[in-house]
Amino acid sequence: MNPKSSYTQLIKSEAKRLGFLSCGISKAEFLEQEAPRLEHWLKKGMHGEMHYMENHFDKRLDPTKLVEGSKSVVSLLLNYYPSETQNTQSYKLSKYAFGTDYHFVIKEKLNHLLHYIREEIGEVDGRAFVDSAPVMDKAWAARSGLGWIGKHSNLLTRQVGSFYFIAELIIDLELEYDTPVTDHCGACTACIDACPTEAIIQPYVVDGSKCISYLTIELKDNIPSEFKGKMDDWMFGCDVCQDVCPWNRFSTPHAEPLFSPHPELLSMSKEDWEEVTEETFRKVFKKSAVKRTKYSGLKRNIAYLNKRDD
Template sequence: MLNNFKTYTHLIKQEAKRLGFESCGIAKADFLEEEVTNLEQWLKNGYHGNMQYMENYFDKRLDPRLLVDGAKSVISLSFNYFPEQSQKEDTFKIAKYAYGEDYHHVLKSKLKELIFFVQNTIGEVNGRAFVDSAPVLERAWAQKSGLGWRGKNSLLLQKNKGSFFFLAELIIDTELTYDNPFVTDHCGNCTKCIDACPTEAILPNNTIDGSKCISYFTIELKDELPKSVKGKFEDWIFGCDICQDVCPWNRFSKPHSEEKFNPHQDLLGMTKKDWQEITEDVFKKVFKKSAVKRTKFNGLVRNIKFIKN
């Protein structure tokens, strides 16, 4: 049976690569005991801000067996989204992950193909696919399955690839061969991400105060933006890449090869004037399938006005 586990594991990783995933690691589906205190403290400190959904499903976040009956394996995957070209310097900026089509849909489609492959290869397998939209501690599982380490900005880092990649998971009720956890922290004494964050959202011990993050303000917060952060967004109107842009490991980032992540032809050329004059029709055209739709047209206009005025 052990040989079967090894064979299945090899075939799954091979198929993941064929589908475009850069990394694939597998961990035993078990209770994340080492994450309990961190999650409790993070919520207690209110670092989730108005994201009340983070308080839900506490137990499920820590135990994948509560998400999939009889879960045995967590397959963690990474998918590169680093663009070949970025926006102009002197313009309002959106996070690179939102340049193209919404990654939730693109990766979910690939995960469905992967789970179909698993079922065809192994037989009757029950499982679920997750892409940043369910109570799964994806970075903890990625580290546990050997994909990389968590940097000071809390993002998963890989030595030869940096951090411009999405994470996704398949939780299945089949035993596989498990990878060793990634235990080495290669950030060392570097504090570039901490020093560069204009809202001081990056705290010691690889923790983010989500309620201070520019991404939180420009996407998650639906209320009026607080005056306390006026002048601190550095032209970011949807998400923020500052802590990634300054990270030395991201010098190894290479352009992705996923056509669906390419930006709309009008996006990269947009000037500040274009953004300030954006209409709902232009918004719908440029961001038709983009994650930018999460903030809606009115939310984007709110963010632009907040920076401009």
């Protein structure tokens, strides 16, 4: 077995041992196809007030500008699909935010993987990325054969759907590269038809400024009145386009204890959320991604949902 092949198998085997769903590898090079799409998306203002998306345009498209001398992008998927569900009479929280913030969980696993690579292979320079820098994670995962970009713009796989996080290691080690898989969305438009705010303006194009996840998390100002009655009781994030996707019937519960939700989160009703105190917020969302919107942001979202019939 040649070194590239043995190193590749070694990395994929360790990734599996660390609990990653799958691992794919692609050559670190300029994302030529994605460049005009990203430019058009930004020019149309579909990033809303996420002004950071306008920064580091070249770095988003070229990993060699993020990690000098980089040769490979190692893409990894980590399942977060929960076995538990919220009280049906509750305001809704995106499944990815049920447990401990994924940034902490995945970063630790990535650091373990990078340490292992250095121990087994030698001096390898690289960086771990979990939403922490301008990396187009879905594009790299698709290039690495881990799935295809669906009409809702999320990565999809026939085996397990789309309820997983994507992360990367960009390293200066040449490896064997995987090839992309074919698109299996076919004529299905379930995600487009189901989006409460019509954010999926055409297949494969999402107007981020209309997305419920953006409105409840990223938007710091008041939620525009045009979305009243269209938020479908989502107080943090939104899973509608994934919930209706036929490929997600193959989703299986994760095995990561840190992603288990606080018991109170599952039992709380709308009334409980409307009266939630900052103390309860801190207790239920300790180390949670929900802290990103802060207590004030969650209260704003809940208040907005209460006004839907105005």
